[in-house]
Amino acid sequence: MGKLTGKVAIVTGATSGIGKGCAIEMAKAGCKVVVTGRHEERGANTVRLVKEVGGDVIFVRQDVTVEADWVKVMAATMAAYGRLDCLLNNAGEAIVKPLEQLTLDNLQFLLRVDLDGPFLGMKHAWPHLKKSGGGTIMNMSSITGQKGGAKGSAYCAAKGAQLALSRAGALEGAAHNIRVNSIHPGLIWTEGVPDVMGPNPETYLPRLKASVPMGEVGETWHVGTAVVFLASDEAAYITGAEINVDGGKSAQ
Amino acid sequence: MTRFGGKVALVSNGASAIGVAVVRRLATEGASVMVADADLKGAEAAARAAGPHCKAIALDVASIESWEKVLSATVDAFQRLDVLVTVATATYDKPTPIADTSLAQFKKVTTHNLEGAFLALRYGVVKMRELGHGGAVVNVASAFATVGLAGHAAYNACGNGIRMMTKAAALSCAESKDKIRINAVQVGMIAGAPEQAMMAGRASHVPLARGGGVDDIAAAVAYLASEEASYVTGYILPVDGGLLAA
Numbered sequence A: 001m002g003k004l005t006g007k008v009a010i011v012t013g014a015t016s017g018i019g020k021g022c023a024i025e026m027a028k029a030g031c032k033v034v035v036t037g038r039h040e041e042r043g044a045n046t047v048r049l050v051k052e053v054g055g056d057v058i059f060v061r062q063d064v065t066v067e068a069d070w071v072k073v074m075a076a077t078m079a080a081y082g083r084l085d086c087l088l089n090n091a092g093e094a095i096v097k098p099l100e101q102l103t104l105d106n107l108q109f110l111l112r113v114d115l116d117g118p119f120l121g122m123k124h125a126w127p128h129l130k131k132s133g134g135g136t137i138m139n140m141s142s143i144t145g146q147k148g149g150a151k152g153s154a155y156c157a158a159k160g161a162q163l164a165l166s167r168a169g170a171l172e173g174a175a176h177n178i179r180v181n182s183i184h185p186g187l188i189w190t191e192g193v194p195d196v197m198g199p200n201p202e203t204y205l206p207r208l209k210a211s212v213p214m215g216e217v218g219e220t221w222h223v224g225t226a227v228v229f230l231a232s233d234e235a236a237y238i239t240g241a242e243i244n245v246d247g248g249k250s251a252q
Numbered sequence B: 001m002t003r004f005g006g007k008v009a010l011v012s013n014g015a016s017a018i019g020v021a022v023v024r025r026l027a028t029e030g031a032s033v034m035v036a037d038a039d040l041k042g043a044e045a046a047a048r049a050a051g052p053h054c055k056a057i058a059l060d061v062a063s064i065e066s067w068e069k070v071l072s073a074t075v076d077a078f079q080r081l082d083v084l085v086t087v088a089t090a091t092y093d094k095p096t097p098i099a100d101t102s103l104a105q106f107k108k109v110t111t112h113n114l115e116g117a118f119l120a121l122r123y124g125v126v127k128m129r130e131l132g133h134g135g136a137v138v139n140v141a142s143a144f145a146t147v148g149l150a151g152h153a154a155y156n157a158c159g160n161g162i163r164m165m166t167k168a169a170a171l172s173c174a175e176s177k178d179k180i181r182i183n184a185v186q187v188g189m190i191a192g193a194p195e196q197a198m199m200a201g202r203a204s205h206v207p208l209a210r211g212g213g214v215d216d217i218a219a220a221v222a223y224l225a226s227e228e229a230s231y232v233t234g235y236i237l238p239v240d241g242g243l244l245a246a
Helices: A017-028 A040-052 A067-081 A104-131 A153-176 A193-197 A201-210 A220-231 B017-028 B040-050 B064-078 B103-131 B153-175 B194-198 B214-225
Strands: A008-011 A032-037 A057-061 A086-089 A135-140 A178-185 A242-245 B008-012 B032-037 B054-058 B083-087 B135-142 B180-187 B236-239
Touching (some): A008 A017, A017 A040, A032 A067, A086 A104, A104 A135, A153 A178, A220 B214, B017 B214, B032 B040, B032 B064, B040 B054, B054 B064, B083 B214, B180 B214
Parallel strands (some): A008 A032, A008 A086, A086 A135, A135 A178, B008 B032, B032 B054
């Protein structure tokens, strides 16, 4: 019997990176998972990995910025599993550029994915969580949602706004036994890092590691275990919290 | 599921309500636990209730000699030390406005809570380093480490002191690559904790509109102390029903 046995979760942006890692850890804990993302092929890969650990899983193609896609995801979840206990708003985008080079389009793109997406997810999950007698929402922010970061003006703004959304959601959700928490990973290695940082990790990985007190870049399962704890009844008294998984970076 | 199978834990103020719950939780998940408390009878009862792999010992948290003796006794008894949990329980006898607080009253609380946590970290880290297998320290601090409470200046100060000392110690340990992680939990309106009395009549301030239980704290301590949190250090986890988000 796992910590999440009997529960049903939606994990957005689960076709790669942290979302994929979280879906796998949640499935290991007994959770049924609806994994979503824009890429069918990568989605099929996550489904295969979740099944490999014995998970019950479906993939639904979704762009989190499109409201109609949320309607589709909720319908697919109800059709497959008949209930919803947990939403992990993980899908996100990052742009790292000096302020003068950032365009308004860059900012608005990040706000759409990192803020509109979680907002729509919370709004559409809400009635289903209420119907389940409560549940949990976790929004994947970043340590840069708590502190500034050079070349991260747009990203910090989006992730910081998302943190405020989580806090407000926690206060409003309390009356319905819906817990809302914000997750703040530090530097976690994923296949998406080179897209943001550049194609040659050997040129920047030593610098990244050196910026973490523990001297290591984290792995996606490190975030996944935190998510499992938060989604479980063990965290029944934790809401409105910022959950850091960052090798000590936010302690500095 | 035995996250703490083969592991050894030491819990200070282990006879307090939170201490007892932490001892029980760690023991249930496989740990051998040394229950340390000034109240030896209470520690013995907690150890007995938690099972055959638990022992009790008297601890004066404000005494260097006492910490050295308790840490050595733990390793003598169980050959390891993987987890150290400190619980700070001292408060004024009753809420006391700042202008009415004597230095003696203030010091009684800070000696027990803040100096106690310092000595635990100071000597606990040294013992873990001697043993060389890393470890995890979890300090149980208060939500009143972050927000103020009239009549409890010393408790506020200790909470914030423990919170920041947790970060400083975590960074020191990370820097020295000793594989010791140091984190803290912040206690909200938890039945049996000092916060329960401090928040009497203020349940409406808690977003979840209810108090929590000591098992909520124990579960959070267990998460931070386990391998599941192996990339988490210098972090303060509130278990407060949303109090600090409001």
